[in-house]
Amino acid sequence: MKEHKVVVIGGGSGGLYTAAGLARLHVDVALVNITEKLGGDCLHSGCVPSKSLIYASTQGMTWEQTTEHIRKVIAEIQVHDSVERFEGLGVSVYIGHAKFVSPYEIEVNGQRIRAKKFVIATGSKPRELPIEGIETIGYLTNESLFHLKEQPKSLGIIGAGPIALELGQAMSKLGTNVHIINRDKEILGQFDRSIRTTAASYFDKEMTFYHQAQVERVEAQGNQKLLIFNDGKQLLVDEIMVAAGRVANIGSLRLENAGVAMKEGFIKVTDTHQTTKAHIYAIGDVIDTYAHTHAAGLEARAVIEHIIFPKKKKDLYFDFSAIIYTSPEVYQLFGNENEVVETLQVTSKDIDRYKTENMEDVIIRIGIDKKGNIINAQAVGPHISDLMQLVAYTKRMKKSISTWSSMTVPYPTHAQILQQIANTYMSRTLEKPIVQNLIKTYISIRGLGK
Numbered sequence: 001m002k003e004h005k006v007v008v009i010g011g012g013s014g015g016l017y018t019a020a021g022l023a024r025l026h027v028d029v030a031l032v033n034i035t036e037k038l039g040g041d042c043l044h045s046g047c048v049p050s051k052s053l054i055y056a057s058t059q060g061m062t063w064e065q066t067t068e069h070i071r072k073v074i075a076e077i078q079v080h081d082s083v084e085r086f087e088g089l090g091v092s093v094y095i096g097h098a099k100f101v102s103p104y105e106i107e108v109n110g111q112r113i114r115a116k117k118f119v120i121a122t123g124s125k126p127r128e129l130p131i132e133g134i135e136t137i138g139y140l141t142n143e144s145l146f147h148l149k150e151q152p153k154s155l156g157i158i159g160a161g162p163i164a165l166e167l168g169q170a171m172s173k174l175g176t177n178v179h180i181i182n183r184d185k186e187i188l189g190q191f192d193r194s195i196r197t198t199a200a201s202y203f204d205k206e207m208t209f210y211h212q213a214q215v216e217r218v219e220a221q222g223n224q225k226l227l228i229f230n231d232g233k234q235l236l237v238d239e240i241m242v243a244a245g246r247v248a249n250i251g252s253l254r255l256e257n258a259g260v261a262m263k264e265g266f267i268k269v270t271d272t273h274q275t276t277k278a279h280i281y282a283i284g285d286v287i288d289t290y291a292h293t294h295a296a297g298l299e300a301r302a303v304i305e306h307i308i309f310p311k312k313k314k315d316l317y318f319d320f321s322a323i324i325y326t327s328p329e330v331y332q333l334f335g336n337e338n339e340v341v342e343t344l345q346v347t348s349k350d351i352d353r354y355k356t357e358n359m360e361d362v363i364i365r366i367g368i369d370k371k372g373n374i375i376n377a378q379a380v381g382p383h384i385s386d387l388m389q390l391v392a393y394t395k396r397m398k399k400s401i402s403t404w405s406s407m408t409v410p411y412p413t414h415a416q417i418l419q420q421i422a423n424t425y426m427s428r429t430l431e432k433p434i435v436q437n438l439i440k441t442y443i444s445i446r447g448l449g450k
């Protein structure tokens, strides 16, 4: 029997962050991962291959060059996420499926490991759809697309979330005829209409959308695949990809042996990320928060702190934001809509730098409270997400957007769009009768009035 103080299960974004963080603090920590290739979804079938595919699609690469580029980027990052590196940091690494045999004991390849605390970070996998015939004829997911030997001439993607939009647009730019099948009325339902329609106006040029559509049945037709919709419509494609949400990866964990409960398909946690057994934490995609690498990192940090100083961390997701890396990018800074007293909107139409680039479609919307403090934000535009980090930072610092108006912003930069919002906000304050009267009185006292 091996013994450690903390065992982290899952060597993806959340698990690696937790194991490395605890090891740096001299905690006796072990990490269990199914394969020696640490890095999880993000490195092998998520963020890294998808952003490499997006890059390749803007460089006119062939499919062979694209898959080679993806392979090379993963291999380069894999060095950073290697077993040797983690062992060098002081983490004991076990390779194999972890399964609980009791609340304080797991088994990996027949070996028992005891620990005082566990952190489950086993991630998520694509949701399977109950479509007749789909298991028989086969389909792609984010786990197989990047390794295809041949580029499909046409691709039907079931689902219209970030995975479908990012991968669909990149495949289209690479020359595949992409069809997106969306069960909802439109895409990007959580965004303001102005942002939604702007993004859709770009996507509509590159992909064919089928809204309020459900695929009922699929069948093979020669080398191709026929999708049959609930309204009888049909679509013939080379390949089908399913990107219709995620489910928690708990398959082999035997959570029932540990007394860890689930809620609506994900591991149930408190706001300190403790499961129904307080010494077992869960973070990342296996719980129902934001399914992003930086959310897994944030939760890992909170769990490290909680293991060491058992105190709740307040407002963990206070400045949490997410980006859909399409062109244009679509950005969202989360915050409680009930606290918003006003939403300010600015477009690129009046910003000189955007004019020089014929770029009229950038929209930024910022929800503020009565002091001008930022509550939430949404934006659409090329590379807009880097600029929006200043918005998130201003929220984190709990500063009013009026602070941007005193910044010296070099001319002509895209950042002037943020100063424009601040100036609009400030000039409205200046135009208030009470403020105008005060100014007039002061100017007159100084003997400078008309």
Ligand SMILES: Cc1cc2nc3c(=O)[nH]c(=O)nc-3n(C[C@H](O)[C@H](O)[C@H](O)COP(=O)(O)OP(=O)(O)OC[C@H]3O[C@@H](n4cnc5c(N)ncnc54)[C@H](O)[C@@H]3O)c2cc1C
Pocket (backbone or CB within 6 Å): 009, 010, 011, 012, 013, 014, 015, 032, 033, 034, 035, 038, 039, 040, 041, 042, 043, 045, 046, 047, 048, 050, 096, 097, 098, 099, 121, 122, 123, 124, 142, 163, 249, 252, 253, 283, 284, 285, 286, 290, 291, 292, 293, 294, 295, 296, 325
């Ligand atoms: C196509 C795509 C693109 C994405 N793009 C982005 C992006 O641009 N930005 C972003 O922030 N997020 C992105 N995401 C989301 C991001 O990849 C996930 O949120 C993140 O990987 C979750 O990290 P995790 O640690 O929870 O799980 P994972 O990274 O999936 O790690 C889970 C690990 O647990 C291991 N495991 C599972 N079961 C066991 C077991 N029983 N025993 C031992 N080990 C086990 C797995 O092998 C895996 O290594 C994307 C996702 C997809 C699918």
Ligand SMILES: NC(=O)c1ccc[n+]([C@@H]2O[C@H](COP(=O)([O-])OP(=O)(O)OC[C@H]3O[C@@H](n4cnc5c(N)ncnc54)[C@H](O)[C@@H]3O)[C@@H](O)[C@H]2O)c1
Pocket (backbone or CB within 6 Å): 129, 158, 159, 160, 161, 162, 163, 164, 166, 181, 182, 183, 184, 213, 214, 215, 243, 244, 245, 246, 290, 291, 292, 322, 323, 324, 325
């Ligand atoms: N840039 C990023 O940060 C990034 C990129 C990709 C994925 N991710 C993460 O991965 C998660 C999963 O992404 P996703 O795109 O699979 O999921 P999602 O849950 O965000 O979207 C699923 C989409 O599929 C549609 N859908 C569901 N069932 C359907 C059906 N039967 N037929 C047609 N449409 C159907 C839904 O209406 C929705 O539009 C996201 O929540 C996101 O957090 C992040």
